[in-house]
Amino acid sequence: xxxxxxxxxxxxxxxxxxxxxxxxxxxxxxxxxxxxxxxxxxxxxxxxxxxxxxxxxxxxxxxxxxxxxxxxxxxxxxxxxxxxxxxxxxxxxxxxxxxxxxxxxxxxxxxxxxxxxxxxxxxxxxxxxxxxxxxxxxxxxxxxxxxxxxxxxxxxxxxxxxxxxxxxxxxxxxxxxxxxxxxxxxxxxxxxxxxxxxxxxxxxxxxxxxxxxxxxxxxxxxxxxxxxxxxxxxxxxxxxxxxxxxxxxxxxxxxxxxxxxxxxxxxxxxxxxxxxxxxxxxxxxxxxxxxxxxxxxxxxxxxxxxxxxxxxxxxxxxxxxxxxxxxxxxxxxxxxx
Amino acid sequence: xxxxxxxxxxxxxxxxxxxxxxxxxxxxxxxxxxxxxxxxxxxxxxxxxxxxxxxxxxxxxxxxxxxxxxxxxxxxxxxxxxxxxxxxxxxxxxxxxxxxxxxxxxxxxxxxxxxxxxxxxxxxxxxxxxxxxxxxxxxxxxxxxxxxxxxxxxxxxxxxxxxxxxxxxxxxxxxxxxxxxxxxxxxxxxxxxxxxxxxxxxxxxxxxxxxxxxxxxxxxxxxxxxxxxxxxxxxxxxxxxxxxxxxxxxxxxxx
Numbered sequence: 001x002x003x004x005x006x007x008x009x010x011x012x013x014x015x016x017x018x019x020x021x022x023x024x025x026x027x028x029x030x031x032x033x034x035x036x037x038x039x040x041x042x043x044x045x046x047x048x049x050x051x052x053x054x055x056x057x058x059x060x061x062x063x064x065x066x067x068x069x070x071x072x073x074x075x076x077x078x079x080x081x082x083x084x085x086x087x088x089x090x091x092x093x094x095x096x097x098x099x100x101x102x103x104x105x106x107x108x109x110x111x112x113x114x115x116x117x118x119x120x121x122x123x124x125x126x127x128x129x130x131x132x133x134x135x136x137x138x139x140x141x142x143x144x145x146x147x148x149x150x151x152x153x154x155x156x157x158x159x160x161x162x163x164x165x166x167x168x169x170x171x172x173x174x175x176x177x178x179x180x181x182x183x184x185x186x187x188x189x190x191x192x193x194x195x196x197x198x199x200x201x202x203x204x205x206x207x208x209x210x211x212x213x214x215x216x217x218x219x220x221x222x223x224x225x226x227x228x229x230x231x232x233x234x235x236x237x238x239x240x241x242x243x244x245x246x247x248x249x250x251x252x253x254x255x256x257x258x259x260x261x262x263x264x265x266x267x268x269x270x271x272x273x274x275x276x277x278x279x280x281x282x283x284x285x286x287x288x289x290x291x292x293x294x295x296x297x298x299x300x301x302x303x304x305x306x307x308x309x310x311x312x313x314x315x316x317x318x319x320x321x322x323x324x325x326x327x328x329x330x331x332x333x334x335x336x337x
Numbered sequence: 338x339x340x341x342x343x344x345x346x347x348x349x350x351x352x353x354x355x356x357x358x359x360x361x362x363x364x365x366x367x368x369x370x371x372x373x374x375x376x377x378x379x380x381x382x383x384x385x386x387x388x389x390x391x392x393x394x395x396x397x398x399x400x401x402x403x404x405x406x407x408x409x410x411x412x413x414x415x416x417x418x419x420x421x422x423x424x425x426x427x428x429x430x431x432x433x434x435x436x437x438x439x440x441x442x443x444x445x446x447x448x449x450x451x452x453x454x455x456x457x458x459x460x461x462x463x464x465x466x467x468x469x470x471x472x473x474x475x476x477x478x479x480x481x482x483x484x485x486x487x488x489x490x491x492x493x494x495x496x497x498x499x500x501x502x503x504x505x506x507x508x509x510x511x512x513x514x515x516x517x518x519x520x521x522x523x524x525x526x527x528x529x530x531x532x533x534x535x536x537x538x539x540x541x542x543x544x545x546x547x548x549x550x551x552x553x554x555x556x557x558x559x560x561x562x563x564x565x566x567x568x569x570x571x572x573x574x575x576x577x578x579x580x581x582x583x584x585x586x587x588x589x590x591x592x
Binding site: 165169170184191194 | 386387407408417424426427428438440442444445447449456
């Protein structure tokens with residue numbers, strides 16, 4: 001019933017959402033910025049990449065510079081970083097749910113702009129049959145393995161970047177400012193600058209991974225950047241553990257594999273509507289069950305960083321291993337970040 | 338250096354939180370700020386540290402005009418405050434709280450992660466200092482605990498330890514003794530006195546615990562409804578019938 005190629009595709013999607021969840025984790029988990037604008041930045045990056053790589057063969061637009069891949073890919077990262085910076089100017093004046101609403105509104109504005117600016121973006125039609133690297137070398141179904149490899153490299157790179165940030169003094173200050181902004185300010189920390197840099201770094205990373213998404217889908221249309229993309233990445237993050245280091249990948253794996261497995265069930269045609277409705281319902285149930293048992297997600301921030309601090313002190317041999325014998329006090333209230 | 342507040346006023350709507358307040362806190366002294374709830378003590382701290390903008394008046398620390406600066410700029414001039422509720426960084430450990438204060442300012446940029454060698458060297462220095470301060474304040478055994486697992490007394494002590502990582506020149510302490518077990522209050526008093534004698538740090542202290550204030554302060558300013566109603570040594574204030582009536586009267590009702 002299922003083929004290897006199908007699961008290769010699923011894993012590619014897992015990797016892609018894992019990357020988005022890791023980026024959101026840096027912003028939302030450690031930085032305390034509840035960003036719902038991911039799909040917007042992804043759209044900016046995707047359209048930028050597709051438009052600058054267009055050559056004249058493509059129809060219906062007035063702008064086809066035909067940049068080569070080596071130029072278009074980094075340019076897409078830089079351009080998305082610049083857009084993220086511009087978005088951060090109004091958005092970072094706000095906190096928490098107000099920040100969330102602003103970034104969400106930005107993503108929707110981008111999507112509407114794409115529909116309206118049809119001489120540049122081809123409106124609702126978008127672009128399809130995109131060229132992909134190595135397309136002429138590896139053909140047909142085998143290309144899925146190339147894609148999986150590229151996404152796997154992306155996962156590793158983004159994982160390493162976020163891990164280095166998390167374990168650095170910068171990451172510590174970012175988490176401190178999330179916990180208590182007034183206190184961080186009273187320690188002389190430029191909280192706004194730290195958050196802006198994190199937000200821009202997230203934009204750059206989204207810009208860098210967008211081409212992978214395009215090659216997977218092989219098309220660009222406004223519907224591809226619906227809020228569902230952002231919500232799926234957030235669900236993966238919350239499921240895996242907001243603030244943890246490996247949680248986003250684990251969450252993306254469980255969520256995407258679960259969703260795709262639900263889709264594999266053979267339904268009779270008259271039940272197809274029911275099946276479509278059942279999928280988000282089951283995903284919702286999965287979230288509720290996991291968060292009921294583990295409110296902090298499958299992996300927590302505390303576990304991830306406790307190990308890090310222990311290891312850094314391992315050279316301090318004169319000290320007895322303090323508090324290891326003490327039972328950790330039970331958390332009385334769930335911490336939702 | 339002296340902290341000088343001159344004719345500072347701050348209004349919230351029609352309420353005068355601060356009404357033409359002028360006072361000074363001399364270098365190396367422990368200056369107390371007392372008064373009933375709503376007298377404007379915390380508002381004055383906020384105005385001194387950039388968390389609130391005064392409507393009029395000036396606040397100087399030496400030659401630096403603090404009332405025009407943002408909170409992080411004030412902190413970098415060595416004027417370090419604490420907060421009434423010792424929340425700290427609740428989801429960080431005690432040691433991480435210390436590092437959050439001890440990390441160099443360059444670390445507040447994402448670019449600093451690329452200079453990890455330099456950052457690691459800085460971290461070692463700050464770790465030594467953190468260790469020393471935690472030992473002095475008897476918090477070392479709690480270093481791997483999360484702040485939201487600590488007692489209020491320990492959090493207050495951590496508040497000191499953390500702010501001392503910043504090498505303050507003036508510490509503004511907002512109700513250090515509030516909510517602290519009586520046995521801790523003497524320890525706090527001792528810590529505050531040692532800040533001055535051993536480190537030469539000036540302190541400005543807000544508190545409602547008069548016994549505590551009388552025990553530590555060199556000089557006391559009394560605020561009531563946004564106005565400075567008296568200034569003097571602890572003895573002068575204790576002998577001031579007006580102050581005792583206004584302050585102790587309303588405070589006795591409140592507690």
